[in-house]
Amino acid sequence: MSIRTNILLRVYLAFGLILLFAVAVVVQMYRLQYVQGNKWKAMASKLSTKYENVEATRGNIYSVDGSLLATSVPEYELHMDMFAGGIAEDKIFYSKVDSLASKLSALYPERSERDYSRMLRDARKDSSRYQLIRRKVTFQELKEIRRFPIFKLGKYKGGLIVLAQNKRILPFRSLAARTIGYKNENVKNAVGLEGAYAGYINGENGKRLMQRIAGGVYVPVNNDEDEVTAKDGADIISTINVNFQDVAQKALKKQLDSIQADFGTVVLMEVATGEIRAIANFTRTKEGDYEERFNYAIGAEAEPGSTFKLATYMTLLDQHKIDTSSKVDIEHGIYNMVNPHNGKVFLHIKDAEDGGSVISAKHAFEESSNVAAVKFVYSHYKDNPREFTDALYRYHLNERNGLQIPGEGQPLIKNPSSKSWNKLQSVAQMAYGYELKLSPLQMLTFYNSVANNGKMISPIFVREIRSMGNTVEHFQAKVINPKVCSDEALAKVKGLLEGVVLEGTGKLVIKNKLYSVAGKTGTAQIANGSSGYGEKNAHQASFCGYFPADHPKYSMIVVISNPKVGSHLAAHVAGPVFRKIADRVYASDLDINHSAPLHLVGNTTMPKVKQGNLAALKQVYSKLGLKPLYAAANTGIDTSSGIPFEENKYKAGTVPTVTGMGLSDALYLLGNAGYKVGVKGSGVVTAQSVTGGSTIPKGSKITIELQ
Known part of the structure; x- marks a missing residue:
């Protein structure tokens, strides 16, 4: 080749x-x-873009009087696209960058104008499309920033990228904090109303399209078609009364500070509805202060002691075993129960004081005699203890109340079939509140049934759920037991409870001249595990009752554990807290604090007016020659001189009261105060979603209803 x-x-x-x-x-x-085109296109899109959740605004939690207990306020993170359409040319950007830096420095003075200018210029040189400007920006600050040079060019031309976030705040801070609860993704067990009603409060998250740019950073795509708007959560209307809650917390904490107890709890409930008006729980910290760390009211089941004697005497009276006049020898407050088979003492019972010898059942209850309770129960039920325990089960004391918030303790009421049942002493111990366990709220529920004429209802914490101002669900207390005992027995136990305060252990501390109280003291030794009751010599003091006794409106329980200073007796430990709260509630509730009735006098046809422009209103009244038409009976006040006017003033930083106003005046006031306003209906403002005088962050939304 x-x-x-x-x-x-x-x-x-x-x-x-x-x-x-x-x-x-x-x-x-x-x-x-x-x-394979579709496959690789999808993969490329997946690698360069993604959808990110946009957190929905969580619903508010309100008190029963309309005050905000928990709300979400908008908080923003600001970024900047240094090559947005309006500043793509260097000439435009550099002519305005120093002005922008000056405005940012004036708003956030921790950095100088020079520093801001350098940051923006360096970001421009680095061709940054997602330069961080500021975190934790408020709504009012954002409104101002949108008017800054460059940014005022608009959403797409000015390069301002706004990422909205929600910050949860409690306007009243520690007030009912544990009951309100919190949202924590890392905690499996729901806490308070925030946890229990998360399905309503959380709303539905939206979606926002994000695109990856150089450096692996994702920035939002400015395309409204690619966004799914988040759906705001529903609002919760709780049963808490802010004023009563404040009183309860202060009274409890002051007492805990003075006696250095381990913890304390108080619950105030409305008798007829079962609505919880106040609930406070404080735990002593290592530093000696008190904080809300655990909801003892619903979750701390313990031996209640003498407050359980209400169930004991109710059973004895309802089954006609005794009457209030029945006699019992309390043996000067010391009684030893002896085993008839071997002659050994198996139970030693002692009263707090020497109450004499033979007394009536009424007097024994009033003085909280343990000996009397044991003798009555043991003599009638020792051969058939199930007759006694079955009655307790009929009261449903062995069952949870089925609360709206999680964490309720499991009550323990023994019966002869229980493994830990002691044939000799269990029924005797149960007679005065030992060898059984109840939470404070479960005990209060039982006492409330007496105040409620025998009707036992489950306590509730939430009255209503609202979405966009409309009621989604309304709650009422469920009936646990329509009639706990006969009317005859009910009347007798009411008399016993009133006697405790009038003549018994609560006489010196709780009795007062303004209103009547019915209730029972309870001082229980706290067991130290297998070591028994004697080692620590610690006590739990409680008072449970209702007021006014003749027409009950509220029931309340106070429980304080292991006081270290002063007396350990319930009347001196829990009694003062009960009295202080009851006094304040009675003074502020017009339904039970009977004031002088109002009478109409003279011409009762008034012209309809809207609050707002006071000068114009005065002029109209003056021209018409109208005089006051309403006066309190027997006040002795001459009302013929004219109508009293009150300026519509509000404190800076608080929500103005706009009820009674027309729409323009209401919008003017709320807008000037810095709030966003939602409007429903037309005419006169009849309701506002946030009560006047409340303190909430500016930029929050307030809905007003007009009719």
């Missing part, structure tokens, strides 16, 4: 290989473009 032929063969071979490679490339390109 000649050299020329050899060279040609090599050229043809090389050309053929190149041609073959080119054909393979074309085939593969066709395959990628048309055969």
Whole structure:
């Protein structure tokens, strides 16, 4: 073979290989473009864009009087696209960047104008499309920032990228904090109303399209079509009364500070509805202060002690075992129960004081005699203890109340079939509140049934759920037991409870001249595990009752554990807290604090007016010659001189009261105060979602209803 032929063969071979490679490339390109095109397009889109959740605004939690207990306020994170459409040219950007830096420095003076200018210029040089400007920006600050140079060019031209976030705040801070609860993704067990009603409060998250840019950073795509708007959560209307809650917390904490107890709890409930008006729980910290760390009212089941004697005497009276006049020898407050088979003492019972010898059942209850309770129960039920325990089960004391918030303790009421039942002493111990367990709220529920004429209802914490101002669900207390005992027995136990305060252990501390109270003290030793009751000599003091006794409106329980200073007796430990709260509630509730009735006098046809422009209102009244038409009976006040007017003033930083106003005046006041306003209906403002005088962050939304 000649050299020329050899060279040609090599050229043809090389050309053929190149041609073959080119054909393979074309085939593969066709395959990628048309055969597998959809697959790779989807993958590319997935790698360069993604949808990110937009957190919904969580619903508010309100008190029963309309005050905000928990709300979400908007908080923003600001970024900047340094090459947005309006500043793509260097001339435009550099002519305004110093002005922008000056405005940012004036609003956030922790950085100088020079620092801001340098930051923005460096970001421009680095071709940043997502430069961080500021975190934790408020709504009012954002409104101002949108008017800054460059940013005022608009959403797309000015380069301002706003990421909205929600910050949960409690306007009243620690007030009912544990009952309100909190949202924590890392905590499995729901806490308070925030946890129990998360399905309503959380709303539905939206979606926002994010695109990856250089450096692996994702920035939002400014395309409204690619966004799914978040759906705001529903509002919770709780049963808590802010004023009563404040009184309860202060009274409890002051007492805990003075006696250095381990913890304390108080619950105030409305008798007829079962609505919880106040609930406070304080735990002593290592530093000696008190904080809300655990909801003892619903979750701390313990031996209640003498407050349980209400169930004991109710059973004895309802089954006609005794009457209030029945006699019992309390043996000067010391009684030893002896085993008839071996003559050994198996139970030693002692009263707090020497109460004498033979007394009536009424007097024994009033003085909280343990000896009397044991003797009555043991003499009638020792041969058939199930008759006694079955009655307790009929009261449903062995069952949870089924509360609206999680964490309710499991009550323990033994019966002869229980593994820990002691044939000799269990029924005797139960007579005065031992060898059984109840939470404070479960005990209060039982006492409330007496105040409620025998109707036992489950306590509730939430009255209503509202979405967009409309009621989604309304709650009422469920009936646990329509009639706990006969009317005859009910009347007798009411008399016993009133006697405790009038003549018994609560006389010196709780009795007062303004209103009547019915209730029972309870001082229980706290067991120290297997070591028994004597080692620590610690006590739990409680008072449970209702007021006014003649027409009950509220029931309340106070429980304080292990006081270390002063007396450990319930009347001196829990009694003062009960009295202080009851006094304040009675003084502020017009339904039970009977004031002088209002009488109409003179012409009662008034012209309809809207609050607002006071000067105009005065002029109209003056021209019409109208005089006051309403006066309190027997006040002795001459009302013929004219109508008293009150300026519509509000404290800066608080919500103005706009009820009674027209729409324009209401919008003017609320807008000037810095709030967003939602309007429903027309006419006169009849309701506002946030009570006047409340303190909430500016930028929050307030809904007003007009009729």
